[in-house]
Amino acid sequence: MAASEKPLIRIVNDDGIVTLTIDRPEKRNAMNPAMHYQMHKALSDLRFDPACRVLVITGVDESFCAGQDLKEYFYDLDERKATVERDRVRAASNEWRNHILRLFPAPTIAAINGWCFGGGFSIVCSCDIAIAADEATFGLSEINFRGIPGGMVTKNLTETLRPREGLFYALTGKSFSGKRAAEIGLITYSVPKARLMDEVYEIARLLREKDAIALRETKETFKTSMRMDYEEAYSYATAKANETHLFQGRTGMHEGIGAFMEGKFKPGLEHVKE
Ligand code: ACO
Numbered sequence: 001m002a003a004s005e006k007p008l009i010r011i012v013n014d015d016g017i018v019t020l021t022i023d024r025p026e027k028r029n030a031m032n033p034a035m036h037y038q039m040h041k042a043l044s045d046l047r048f049d050p051a052c053r054v055l056v057i058t059g060v061d062e063s064f065c066a067g068q069d070l071k072e073y074f075y076d077l078d079e080r081k082a083t084v085e086r087d088r089v090r091a092a093s094n095e096w097r098n099h100i101l102r103l104f105p106a107p108t109i110a111a112i113n114g115w116c117f118g119g120g121f122s123i124v125c126s127c128d129i130a131i132a133a134d135e136a137t138f139g140l141s142e143i144n145f146r147g148i149p150g151g152m153v154t155k156n157l158t159e160t161l162r163p164r165e166g167l168f169y170a171l172t173g174k175s176f177s178g179k180r181a182a183e184i185g186l187i188t189y190s191v192p193k194a195r196l197m198d199e200v201y202e203i204a205r206l207l208r209e210k211d212a213i214a215l216r217e218t219k220e221t222f223k224t225s226m227r228m229d230y231e232e233a234y235s236y237a238t239a240k241a242n243e244t245h246l247f248q249g250r251t252g253m254h255e256g257i258g259a260f261m262e263g264k265f266k267p268g269l270e271h272v273k274e
Pocket of ligand 1: 026027028030031066067068069070071072115117118119120141142150
């Protein structure tokens, strides 16, 4: 990042729980090219950082993310016919949300605190868990400016929503609340805004207690199985279970199932003690 470039994201690591806050309130946290490059760099680093046990993504002030910056991401790049620059920005924009974040090794939580439009949906859908304020406002606004949900937004919608709701909101451009987002399965659940971050960190602390290797293998298996048939999914999950034990060494079996056999804990009801 150039010394003069203003940071558009903030990162805080609190004992393994990393909070990445989108920090461009004057533009409602819309994603401009500089933000895409900063996000790409930050997540590429965090992805290989063992000190990142859980990742929380949220937005500063009243906005989670107002989608792509309509001026800097679309209008300016298109008007200037800056092909190479446009390709570079689009690649960064797509990679950080739909590859690096979607397959991030640690569990990820989107904390949707306010406005969330268009490309902001890709952040929500790529996170493993999404918790919103009841009062947050979501919208597929593209149709309102004669566009379509581009990039991977339509793909995100088809994987997350039923066609009835996905098409309804994509075609009408009507906005909806965090409560409604929970009803249609776009997010995991919603809570009153005053409680949002307490709730998010409660879940983050729960995840931090779990085995990091088992978490990673669980989400990889889940996300990849979605696109497989039964035979492929069975083989893949079997190989992943073996890989989990291989990566854990003997501790996984001894401290997990072994502890249960010794009567030390009830895994149906509680987490294995260290
Ligand atoms: N791109 C560029 N600038 C934006 C964006 C955006 N997506 N969203 C907000 N801004 C800017 C506004 O232009 C304004 O800038 P200015 O102060 O320099 O004039 C500033 O942020 C504040 O915006 P307001 O509209 O004044 O804020 P308000 O709180 O009244 O409304 C809202 C917020 C509803 C988010 C509104 O700004 C809006 O509709 N933004 C566009 C949302 C959108 O359609 N996003 C694109 C989705 S499509 C995609 O991502 C592919």
